[in-house]
């Protein structure tokens with residue numbers, strides 16, 4: 511492996527001096543990418559199972575995305591939401607057609623899509639049940655982002671600690687616990703908010719039965735069922751929306767990560783019954799839904815369709831699952847495989863971060879979450895041979911750990 515220590519040390523030193531110390535980065539300076547590979551400043555190549563945390567679904571430097579960005583950047587990058595441009599309407603139409611929902615609001619990030627979703631649910635709640643219909647139900651162990659609304663719905667103390675007080679009126683229930691859900695939802699509930707598959711929370715799926723009960727309770731109490739598909743949506747489960755995989759349709763769905771192929775763009779899409787609760791001036795954004803991001807998002811969706819990438823996610827995702835399951839059968843540190851398609855995790859009974867650190871040195875990028883889970887969010891371009899390489903490295907490192915114990 512070529513040494514990149516000089517530039518790594520310089521880059522790290524400057525960041526240590528001038529950045530808020532919020533991140534604990536891996537020791538690599540990435541310079542460029544092509545397809546499912548990334549390259550550092552020393553020219554070392556890495557196979558990417560992370561996709562920039564679920565963003566680079568088309569891998570790196572996809573020629574059609576490069577062309578769309580170049581072309582649009584030379585024409586118009588930003589106009590604000592004071593004026594029309596050619597791409598926001600068609601992108602909204604496309605997302606409505608794909609989801610079966612009715613109206614879209616574009617944001618810059620996933621967190622903002624969650625904020626907008628709960629604001630809309632509050633407006634709709636107040637309309638049918640007055641001021642008291644404002645309460646939110648969310649899940650223990652969930653992750654929805656870092657702003658106060660999203661953080662207040664995030665069911666993990668480690669993210670909330672030190673920032674209290676949170677938004678009032680949030681009740682947490684255990685994932686897949688029907689009794690806990692039934693006792694939490696009532697006529698004062700304006701929304702039930704959940705990730706169909708926990709991402710940061712360790713790749714844990716909601717059961718279909720649990721999602722169906724959420725749907726029934728939301729209908730009964732005239733509350734919004736909000737799905738956070740920021741990590742699990744837009745193709746990762748093998749359908750364009752994760753809710754299509756589970757067969758339960760929400761009233762509002764929040765998306766972001768891969769939507770504009772690496773440019774910041776989020777959105778929430780709502781059924782008319784909820785969308786009609788908002789009026790001009792009640793919500794807004796300066797950057798959200800700009801011409802560059804929207805045009806690139808249209809290109810992203812076209813590529814997913816034309817290159818039949820959802821089929822690939824299902825096929826290669828099943829292969830990945832099979833290979834990971836084989837690792838758990840060896841009765842070593844790997845205990846369980848969770849998730850599906852290109853959102854999967856392997857539960858270890860040892861810390862995951864050292865495995866991820868060592869995989870980097872072997873030229874493979876994995877990610878760890880919840881201390882003991884190795885998470886896989888690869889680009890949709892991944893093939894079986896890439897799975898073989900990743901699993902080979904994982905197997906070797908898990909074997910090494912066993913010997914050290």
Ligand SMILES: Cc1ncc(COP(=O)(O)O)c(C=O)c1O
Pocket residue numbers: 563619620621622624653654655656705709710738739740741742766767
């Ligand atoms: C499920 C989920 N919701 C919300 C967010 C927040 O999105 P962003 O970081 O784009 O604000 C994330 C980010 O990882 C996420 O995975």
